[in-house]
Amino acid sequence: MTLGLSIIEQLTRARGDLRMGVPVMLAGDGALLVVAVEALSAQRLADLRGFGPLEVALTARRAQTLKVAAYDGDLVRLAVPEDAGMDWLRALADPADDLRYPMKGPFVSLRDGAADLHRAALLLAKSAPLLPAILAVRVPDVALAGITRLSVSAILPELGRASPLHAVSAARLPMAVAGMGRVHVLRPEDGGPEHYAIEVGRPDRSAPVLARLHSACFTGDVLGSLKCDCGPQLQAALAKMGAEGAGILLYLNQEGRGIGLANKMRAYSLQDQGFDTVEANHRLGFEDDERDFRLGADILRGLGFGAVRLLTNNPAKIAMMQAMGVEVVERVPLRVGQTAQNAAYLATKVAKSGHLE
Ligand SMILES: Nc1nc2c(ncn2[C@@H]2O[C@H](COP(=O)(O)OP(=O)(O)OP(=O)(O)O)[C@@H](O)[C@H]2O)c(=O)[nH]1
Numbered sequence: 001m002t003l004g005l006s007i008i009e010q011l012t013r014a015r016g017d018l019r020m021g022v023p024v025m026l027a028g029d030g031a032l033l034v035v036a037v038e039a040l041s042a043q044r045l046a047d048l049r050g051f052g053p054l055e056v057a058l059t060a061r062r063a064q065t066l067k068v069a070a071y072d073g074d075l076v077r078l079a080v081p082e083d084a085g086m087d088w089l090r091a092l093a094d095p096a097d098d099l100r101y102p103m104k105g106p107f108v109s110l111r112d113g114a115a116d117l118h119r120a121a122l123l124l125a126k127s128a129p130l131l132p133a134i135l136a137v138r139v140p141d142v143a144l145a146g147i148t149r150l151s152v153s154a155i156l157p158e159l160g161r162a163s164p165l166h167a168v169s170a171a172r173l174p175m176a177v178a179g180m181g182r183v184h185v186l187r188p189e190d191g192g193p194e195h196y197a198i199e200v201g202r203p204d205r206s207a208p209v210l211a212r213l214h215s216a217c218f219t220g221d222v223l224g225s226l227k228c229d230c231g232p233q234l235q236a237a238l239a240k241m242g243a244e245g246a247g248i249l250l251y252l253n254q255e256g257r258g259i260g261l262a263n264k265m266r267a268y269s270l271q272d273q274g275f276d277t278v279e280a281n282h283r284l285g286f287e288d289d290e291r292d293f294r295l296g297a298d299i300l301r302g303l304g305f306g307a308v309r310l311l312t313n314n315p316a317k318i319a320m321m322q323a324m325g326v327e328v329v330e331r332v333p334l335r336v337g338q339t340a341q342n343a344a345y346l347a348t349k350v351a352k353s354g355h356l357e
């Protein structure tokens with residue numbers, strides 16, 4: 001009898017490995033042993049040197065900041081010099097000190113062969129969610145004791161799709177501004193964060209429902225940050241649902257537009273140095289927005305909602321709902337919480353991210 005792991009189980013384990021700094025083997029055209037630079041230890045770096053010449057994979061976004069030509073389109077592979085240590089690798093991955101100690105080349109970009117394994121490693125790091133910077137070494141495709149081995153052709157489709165969600169539990173909740181509601185907890189199959197759906201009142205499934213897709217913002221929702229408008233948007237959405245007597249609010253755990261709180265704080269630190277919200281994400285190696293809004297549509301349909309009046313200023317959310325078969329019969333603007341401290345942030349979202357004023 002065997003207890004083989006499914007692809008999703010292997011992926012979940014691999015994310016945990018990456019976060020711990022444990023190497024993962026990616027197999028396809030050959031094999032790579034990969035470690036997230038962010039989680040690397042000096043001992044592991046020394047151990048990996050024993051396997052052969054080391055490489056680093058970065059996204060083209062990060063490469064642009066480092067002024068390295070990206071020959072593989074969306075990513076770059078760099079040779080790691082033999083005398084390069086932890087500080088060199090960390091500075092490649094993390095832009096915290098880019099301005100104080102600009103990294104100097106010459107960087108040696110690698111162009112031989114395909115970069116599919118590196119690409120998969122970067123996707124995996126983003127989904128972990130860790131900085132997209134990977135230390136890699138080519139190895140023979142043979143099992144290594146204790147090391148998770150992933151077939152890239154098997155994991156790529158999984159990394160590209162929203163994991164199915166399952167309702168775990170639900171209960172009634174009286175809320176200050178929304179009145180009586182019902183909180184549903186939804187758990188993805190892939191070990192990722194749970195999401196929440198909050199039904200306000202008793203929404204009628206046969207008519208368009210007032211809906212809000214809210215992405216988690218610890219700083220705004222909990223701390224009352226003045227740097228963004230999330231907290232006031234959350235409260236205003238709940239208040240409007242309360243006033244109308246019905247609505248559905250999805251609280252999606254996609255902190256920092258999908259990059260996670262640790263990376264969002266890295267982005268805030270870059271913003272303290274003068275970069276705007278989009279530039280900061282790019283310097284870290286991320287896209288402006290790493291969220292997957294398919295998730296929201298999946299949850300709405302799962303709860304029986306096929307048409308919404310969507311509270312948003314973000315056309316990308318509307319487009320994704322429509323594309324995923326949830327009809328948006330109306331966009332309900334949500335303009336609240338403007339402060340002196342978030343005026344530039346909101347202006348950047350209008351200028352660069354297509355947000356409606
Ligand atoms: N990376 C990053 N994320 C941020 C920053 N400021 C806020 N966020 C995150 O952005 C998300 C908030 O976006 P939302 O309010 O859901 O959506 P939106 O795209 O602004 O669209 P609407 O509010 O619906 O108009 C939350 O996940 C916040 O944590 C920032 O400067 N950098």
Ligand SMILES: [Zn+2]
Binds near residue numbers: 229
């Ligand atoms: Zn916020």
